[in-house]
Amino acid sequence: MRKIEVVRRLGEWKRDKAQQIVSAEFSRQHFDGIFAANDDMAVGAVAGLKAINVKQDEWPIVVGFDATRDGLTAVTSGEMYATIEQDARGLGAMKALMGEPLLPRAFLSVRVRRR
Numbered sequence: 001m002r003k004i005e006v007v008r009r010l011g012e013w014k015r016d017k018a019q020q021i022v023s024a025e026f027s028r029q030h031f032d033g034i035f036a037a038n039d040d041m042a043v044g045a046v047a048g049l050k051a052i053n054v055k056q057d058e059w060p061i062v063v064g065f066d067a068t069r070d071g072l073t074a075v076t077s078g079e080m081y082a083t084i085e086q087d088a089r090g091l092g093a094m095k096a097l098m099g100e101p102l103l104p105r106a107f108l109s110v111r112v113r114r115r
Contacts (some may be wrong), residue, residue, distance in 0.1 A: 015044035024049030031060050039064035039071025039083050046079045067113050075115055082114035
């Protein structure tokens, strides 16, 4: 069985910060995947790989979250493997705005948008 090591880095939800982190980290060691908590950081991770001239066929799998326009474009072009699309209404924002009670815990469906 293959050992999986999860390494956490704080991209501060920013594209440029993710680019800096990936450029520095991937220069020192290669890794198999990047899961970014939003598409902006995932696109920044791709920019970081480009900045250090890593050939695209040597990139780790890059997955973002939010299915933003930039994220979907990166998936379509093959720069990102996938982005996760969530049901924003299901997050409870609408209920909260309408004064309806929120559940203490809810399960939301998500959809993986991949190439």
